[in-house]
Amino acid sequence: MSAEVLVFDILGAIAVLAAAGVVLARNPVHSALALVVSFVNVAAIYVILRAEFLAAAQIIVYTGAILVLVLFVIMLVDPDNLPEFHGGRPVQRLLALILGLALLGEVMAAILTRTIVGQPGPWSPQAVAAVGGNTQALGRVLYSGYVLPIQVTAVLLLAATIGALVLARPDTPRVRALVRDTATISLAHPRGSEMANGVEPALPALAAGQLKLEAGERTLVMAKSGDDFLDQPVWGERHQS
Amino acid sequence: MANWIFLIPLAPLIAAVVNFIFGRWYLRDRAHWLAILGVAISFGVSVAVVAQVARDEVALSQHLYTWIPAGDFQVPVTLTVDQLTAVMLLVVTGVSLLVHIYSVGYMHGDPGFYRFFAYLPLFVFSMLMLVLANNYLLLFVFWEAVGLCSYLLIGFWYRRRSAAQAAKKAFVVNRVGDFGFGLGVMLIFVHLGTLEYTGVFAQVGALPQGTITAIALLLFTGAIGKSAQIPLFVWLPDAMEGPTPVSALIHAATMVTAGIFMVARSWPIFAASPDAMLVVAIIGAATAFVAATIGLTQYDIKKVVAYSTVSQLGYMAFALGSGAWVAAIFHLTTHAFFKALLFLGAGSVIHAMHDEQDMRRMGGLKRHLPLTYWTFLIGSAANAGIFPLAGFWSKDEVIVGAWVGGRPIVAIVGLVAALFTSLYMFRVVFLTFHGPERFDAHTVHPHESPPVMAVPLLILSVGAVFAGFLGVPPERGVFHRFLEPVFSGHGAEVHHVSTATTLTFGLISTAVALAGLGLAYAAYVRGAIKPAVVAARLGPLYQLAYRRWYFDEIYEALIVHPLYRLSVWLWRVVDIGIIDGAVNGVAGLVNFTAQRWRRVQTGLVANYALAIALGTVIIVGVYLIVGSTLFQ
Amino acid sequence: MSELTATHFLTLSAALFIIGMLGVLIRRNVLVIFMCIELMFNAVNVSFIGFAWEQHSLVGQTFALFIIAVAAAEAVVGLGIIMALSRRLDTVDIDQVHELRE
Incomplete structure (x- = not known):
């Protein structure tokens, strides 16, 4: 058993264990750290396999960029949103294990019986x-x-x-929600009734004092689209709320 | 001029296309200008081409392109103008031009004005291509095209149920004839391998007699449909649902004569088969007689003229069947003039009477419509064969042709029908223009038609008077000498008619025509004969004629009704039960299984991932079994 | 077993891949699933580079390089989706999300 094989075995064992840690850790942060360990070990294996450039790229991209990104996201996600670790779905778990073992058996059978064709x-x-x-x-x-x-x-x-x-x-529904429950001045067509028969309906003439009064009763905002406006009372209707 | 032949059909085609595309939105009430211009160009070029044909006495032709080049089988689109085509060209373009002008007044204010002036040039185009074709396939294509135009124009007022029905009837009935025609063309191709006239006529004599007869009869089936012979004439009277100018142009002067033209064109085939000739003559004579009797009893002014058309087409057919080719074409030509005149005159009357067509509610119109009266009278007299108008010369020649062609019985039937012709034509004249006014003078104010309608009437009446002199003296007139090259060769029989025979028949037919005139005068002006009494005396015979020999009823009972029942059965049982049932059943099955399977669609990514993993395991397993040495 | 052969790193690759797959199938936290996917990417890379080493060819390494690039792109989008999930549905539990249904 050469030293190369020994080193490979050690690095590989650590990588596999770390990978198992990723799956088994309760805390996502622990998973991420285990992933770092696994990646670094894999990078070392790349060096053994004479892929020095890729080893560097592995460390820079995975551990340097992606993992940091993952940690940021873990920070940003509300802890209340995280699922329970001990969830139900035992059937799914059992099936997953069976499938995993089956795949492992198949792949190992393939690896052990393989022959090399093709030239170096x-x-x-x-x-x-x-x-x-x-x-x-x-x-x-x-x-x-x-x-x-x-x-x-x-x-x-x-x-x-x-x-x-x-x-x-940033999402828009919250902005839309703000618009609701307010009176609207729209540049869009009120319920499509405008320009019926080619004549613009006359807006109800408001007395000078009335305009101020109405404006005091409800907020005036701009509607951004006709859809928003459909929820709003038409000119002249009283706000029912 | 040969290089300009293409302009003859092209000008109306362009007018039709432009009116179709731009008529509705842009041209509207100005659509007629282009149509008239197109037909006028066509007429002008035709005159020039025909002049050259007459001068050089050779057929001109222009090869446009080869439509179907398939090995030995070539269908060229070649326009050929020989003497026969020349006659047709002048008739078609001339009458079309007049009818176009007339229509400007008649169709004025119709919402479909542009549509009318798109269909009409389209028809002119198709008809011209039909007569210009130099092979049977091209002839067949445009044979169908004129049928289509006829359909469109009969159903021009498509909101009217009766018009739509009539259009459908014309189309379906014509289809029966066209089917036979198509079979005839195929038979020609199968036996001769070519469809070009010259090739067919040169080889047809070599075929066995039975084959020639079959070909001739099948071709004549097409003519029976298109030229409204017994038993397929039923569509033509119904076709009067279309606008009157259409009736004049298509259902009197030009399209219905396509069948006659086609038979005359294929005369070497017919001449080679005496049996087919006999059938043609019998059918023609029967048609002439039956339609004349029906015409006697009808009250709708357009229907009478329509049955008159059928009857005259019968004359042409039996002339063809007797080998009197020139006489048939001569009658076709004169008939185009006076029948177009009669229809346009009838249209003028109908226009004046505010769309009243029943002669029982007319009468005394002579005072109100003098111009229409005189032109209509000329047309009627020409149709009745009164000396010396156009109809006299041609009809006389047709009858003489049948006599010397060895068909004396046919000639006698023709004479009897001529009596009826005279009778019903003057019946129309007297009922419409003479006698008391039977319409409500308070609501109907007859008025003379505008000049744009009057001018074509005048021109046509000039034609109706003088066109006959083209054939004077009989058998040796200008017309005959002009057409002679077409109908010679290919073993044509030439009958020399003695002057005595000609004179005798001229006297007999004049006497017959005058007898008809006298009878009509006695019955409808003097009241010496009571038509109602005569009808009652004749009883069943009158009913037979009045009910149009029960052709429609027989078709209704024997063909339409069973077909209708079959269609309903197909619809209810086969279509809904089996076809729809199968389709809906498949859809239902899919829906049923889908409703079961949609539960698989949980929306949970974990389940999908599991499925992917399962797939991976299976695929890797398959690879292992197939590719690995493990199992080998 | 005296020399390093392809069998070694293929076994390693298979082990890493199947562990990653199990993680994807078993865990419910989308973040952990994401990390397991990265693990599977790495397993594949190990195979490619191992074959490249064995066959004296650089094509495998080239593939691995592209996989790393694609993984980076996937990481950006995937994490963006996770953020959007957390913000819009207030959960990163894979079982709580069935937007794919109907």
Whole structure:
């Protein structure tokens, strides 16, 4: 048993245990911390597998960016919103375990009976070293054969950013709720009755004092759409409340 | 001029299309200008083309494009003007032009004005293409197209139930004939492999006699439908539901003569089959006689003129059946003039009487409508065959043609029908224009039609008087010499008619026509004969004619009613029970299962994730079994 | 077992993946489910990189790189959804959300 295998086994065992911790921890913060441990160990395994650049990317993106984001969200979510850990649904749990074990059995059977077909690629350790290391080699591959996918990925990230902005925008129902129960002056058509027969209905003539009186009785706001306005009393109707 | 032939159909087509597209919103009451212009261009070019055909005595043709190029089978769209087509061109464009002008006055103020002036040029286009075609397929296509226009125009006032029914009836009845026609065209193609006239006529003699007869009879079936022969004439009188100018143009002067034209056009096929010729002659004579008897008893002014049309078409048919091709076309031409004149005159009367069509509520209109009276009188006299008007020459020639063509019985039937023709035509004249005024003078104020309607009447009456002189002297007139090249060759029989025969028949038919005039005068002006008494004396015979020989009732009982019952059965049992039942059953089944299955749709993401995991396990398992060495 | 072979990291990958899958199936907290999904991404990456190592090819690493990018995008959107869920429905319990129903 070579040292390489020993190190791999240790790192792998820690990663698996940490992953189990993610699933089993009650507190989401603990889950997140276990996830960090798992990711770091996986990154170390990447180094063993001579993927130094990806190891760095793993740590920067996952532990650096995503995990911090997750922790922020955990902070932002109201603790009252978190579900009970010991929920019901035993059937679901049992089924999940059965399926997990079945999949594990299948995958292990596949792994243990596998045979390698196909020829080794050109990037032997010597070749990688010849161009200056893993990062340089990966760069050559990426920017020779994968230029378009990289650009598509850039667009994807942009779209994700915009999507996140849209999702994170403050919601409007509360604003709408504010508008309710108030009198309205609208630039829209009152119940579609305006311009019937091509004639604009004459607004009820208000005495000089009356306008002030009515305005004192109810708040005047601007309706933003005809839908809002339909809930409102029409001109001349008394507010019934 | 050959390169300008395409303008003849194109000008009305453009007018029709523009009126269709822009008529409703932009042209409205100005729609007639374009239509008249289009038809006038068509008329002008036709005159020029015909002049050249007459001068050079050769057929002109213009190849536009090949419609169906399929290996050996070629259907070219080639416009051909030979002498026969030339006659038809002048008749169609000339009468159309006059009817268009007349319609400006007649249709004035109608909400469908633009529509009328879109349909009418469309009809002119179709009719012109029909006569210009140089093969049977093109002929068939535009044969159907004129049927469509006829349908549209009969049902022009589609809000009127009777008009819609009449349009439907015309369409369905014509379909029966067209089916036969279509079969005939197919038979030609199957046996000869070509549909072009020249090719067909050159080869048709080589076919077995039975095949030629079958082809000829099938083609004639189409003519029976289109030209309203027995037993399919029932649609034409009903077609009078359309506006009167339409009746004049389509259901008297042009479209109904398409059948006659087609038979004349295919004369080498018919000439090669004596049996088919006999059938054509018998059907024509029967039609001439039956329609004339019906015409005697009707009271609707347009119906009488319509039955007169059927009767005259019968004359043309038996002329064809007797081999008197030129006589048939000659009668077609003169008939176009005087029958269009009669219809337009009748339209003028109806217009003046505020849409009253029953002659029993007319009378004494001579004082109110002098111009209409005189033109209508000319038309009636021409139709009755009074010397020396157009109808006399052509009808006489038709009868002589039947006599010398070896069909003396047909000729005698024609003479009897001529008596009836004279009788019913003058009956219309006397009932409408003479005698006491039988309408309510307080509510109806007859008035002469506007000039735009009067001018076509005058022009047509000039034609009705003088068109006959084209065929003078009989058998050797301008008309005959002009048409001679078409009807020669292909083993055509030429009958030489002696002057004595011509003179004899001229005298007989004049006597017959005058006898009809005298009878009508005695019955409807002097009152010497009481028509009611005669009708009562004749009893069943009168009823037979008055009820139009019970054709409609027989069709109703034998065809329409059983079909209706079958349709209702198909609707109630097959359509609702089986087809709808199957469709609704499938939908119900889907709905039923869906209602059960929708419970799977819990909306809980956890359940969906579980399903995904299950799917993963299954797929990986399948891969394992198929791809791995574990199980091999 | 004296040398490092593909079997090692494939086993590791399978273990990580199935643990992540179990987490997704069992847990009710959307945040934890989200983290488990990231775990599954990582398991896949391990496979790719392992194969790349075994086959002397950099294509696997390239794939892994793209997966990391996609995972980042997914994280942004997923966390945005979680925030929206918490704000609008006042819960992050997967069983309390059945908006997908009908």
